[in-house]
Structures are given as structure tokens and as C-alpha cells.
Amino acid sequence: MKADQLRALAADPRFISGIYNYCDRWCERCTLSDRCLTYAMERSEDDPDEWGRARDLSNEKFWDNLHRQLQATIETVRADAKARGIDLDEPKLQAKVIAQERAERRRATKNLPLARAAMAYANAANKWVENASPVFRSKGFELETLARLETGNPEAEAAEMAEFVEIIRWYQHFIYVKLSRAIGSRANEELETDEEMKTFPKDSDGSAKIALVAMDRSIAAWSGLRLALTGADDDEILDLLAQLTAVRREAEKLFPQARAFVRPGFDEQR
Numbered sequence: 001m002k003a004d005q006l007r008a009l010a011a012d013p014r015f016i017s018g019i020y021n022y023c024d025r026w027c028e029r030c031t032l033s034d035r036c037l038t039y040a041m042e043r044s045e046d047d048p049d050e051w052g053r054a055r056d057l058s059n060e061k062f063w064d065n066l067h068r069q070l071q072a073t074i075e076t077v078r079a080d081a082k083a084r085g086i087d088l089d090e091p092k093l094q095a096k097v098i099a100q101e102r103a104e105r106r107r108a109t110k111n112l113p114l115a116r117a118a119m120a121y122a123n124a125a126n127k128w129v130e131n132a133s134p135v136f137r138s139k140g141f142e143l144e145t146l147a148r149l150e151t152g153n154p155e156a157e158a159a160e161m162a163e164f165v166e167i168i169r170w171y172q173h174f175i176y177v178k179l180s181r182a183i184g185s186r187a188n189e190e191l192e193t194d195e196e197m198k199t200f201p202k203d204s205d206g207s208a209k210i211a212l213v214a215m216d217r218s219i220a221a222w223s224g225l226r227l228a229l230t231g232a233d234d235d236e237i238l239d240l241l242a243q244l245t246a247v248r249r250e251a252e253k254l255f256p257q258a259r260a261f262v263r264p265g266f267d268e269q270r
């Protein structure tokens with residue numbers, strides 16, 4: 001997609017400005033994908049049948065698409081900056097940006113334990129899923145027996161468990177990524193000197209909010225999985241629940257306004 005095509009697409013009033021900044025990137029399940037510019041940009045590169053394949057991270061086409069979109073975005077930003085008399089390659093400006101980034105990194109350091117805790121949870125969740133085959137195999141035998149006896153609803157139970165695992169997998173790294181962004185943005189906001197800028201909704205709160213939403217859903221999924229697998233692996237799942245609950249508690253402490261942040265599209269009355 002070229003810069004002028006991107007600009008024309010972005011001008012379409014059906015899109016909700018910034019909706020993609022605080023979503024969970026689960027486009028297949030998104031109820032607002034028809035209002036999302038990012039989704040439309042990605043779709044415009046492919047026909048619908050190819051879309052699923054193109055989103056496969058191992059697929060070359062996915063990376064080609066991403067590269068093209070980045071190029072178009074960079075061109076648009078450069079053109080807009082030039083129109084405002086700003087030269088993005090100007091050495092003084094670049095030095096200022098580097099100094100700002102350094103200052104932000106220094107400030108963010110104090111909040112890094114939260115990001116590390118989120119990463120520790122992601123690794124622990126990964127390990128659990130990787131070692132869970134025997135637990136699921138045994139549950140599978142149990143459900144097969146129920147099916148043979150025509151008792152209960154084993155198909156629904158199996159589908160529900162698959163759903164819990166999918167939710168856990170989708171969010172396990174996402175939580176770390178979004179909390180890291182919230183911590184970085186918090187450092188940037190603390191260094192802000194412009195009084196008007198300080199009054200705007202904070203990216204740190206928006207990023208923390210979607211991380212909290214992801215944690216809420218993951219905790220619900222772990223709880224559901226624990227019930228479904230009663231008797232098997234109770235303690236390990238309980239440990240993971242405790243670990244994630246602690247991360248959520250710390251995130252709420254560090255970003256007390258996050259729950260109240262209004263995400264474009266998702267938290268607005270439509």
C-alpha cells in the first residue's frame with residue numbers, strides 16, 4: 001500500500017481513531033474489526049482466503065505485508081513532518097530524541113520488576129502447557145468413556161477446555177508486552193513538560209488497561225481449566241493463578257487509573 005492510498009483509507013469515517021492501540025490484537029475475535037484501520041490495511045493486501053495464511057508468522061507473505069505497511073507509514077509520517085517544517089533527519093533533533101530515550105529508560109528502571117514478573121508468568125505458563133500432555137490425555141480418556149456411555153456432554157467439555165487453553169496461550173506473552181509498554185510510557189509521561197499534553201489520556205493507563213483485561217481473562221481461563229481438570233494438576237494451576245493474580249495486583253497498584261481508561265471503540269457507548 002502506498003502513502004496516498006494509506007491516507008485515503010485513513011480518511012474513511014467508519015474507522016475509529018486509535019482503536020488498535022488498546023485492543024488485544026485478536027482480530028479473528030474482534031467485534032470491531034470493520035471499524036479498524038489496521039485490520040483494513042492488512043486485509044487490503046490479501047483476499048479473504050489468503051488472509052489466514054498471511055497472518056502465519058512463519059509465512060513470508062506476512063513479513064512482506066508488514067514491511068510494506070511500515071514503509072507506507074514511515075513515508076506518511078515523513079511527509080506530514082515536512083509539511084510542518086520538521087526535518088526528521090536533522091542531527092540536533094536526532095540527538096534530542098536519543099537523550100530523551102535515555103532519560104526514559106533510566107526512569108523506567110524502577111518499574112521493571114513488574115515487567116519481569118509478567119515475563120516469569122509467561123515462562124511458567126509456557127512450561128505448564130508444554131508438560132500438560134499427560135493431563136490432557138487422561139482427561140481425553142475420561143471424556144471418551146463418557147461419550148461411550150452417552151453421559152454428560154463430553155464434546156462441550158472438550159471444546160471448553162480447548163477455549164481455556166487458547167485464551168491462556170493468546171495472552172501469556174501479550175501481558176508482558178503491554179505492561180512493558182505501560183512502564184515505558186509512564187517514564188515518558190513523567191518527563192512531559194507541556195501542560196496541555198499532561199491533560200490528555202495517558203498511553204500508560206491504556207496499555208495497562210488492556211494488560212489488565214488480558215489478565216482478567218487469563219485468570220478466568222485458568223480457573224475454568226482447573227475446574228475442568230479437577231484432581232489433576234490442581235497445585236500447579238493454583239500456583240500459576242497466584243502468580244498471575246500477584247502481577248495483576250501490582251499492575252493495579254502502579255497504574256491506579258488504568259481501569260477507568262476509556263479505550264476508543266471498546267469502552268465507548270456506540
Ligand code: SF4
Binds near residue numbers: 026027033037038
Ligand atoms: S481493533 Fe480489532 S481488528 Fe483492529 S487490530 Fe485490534 S483486534 Fe484487530
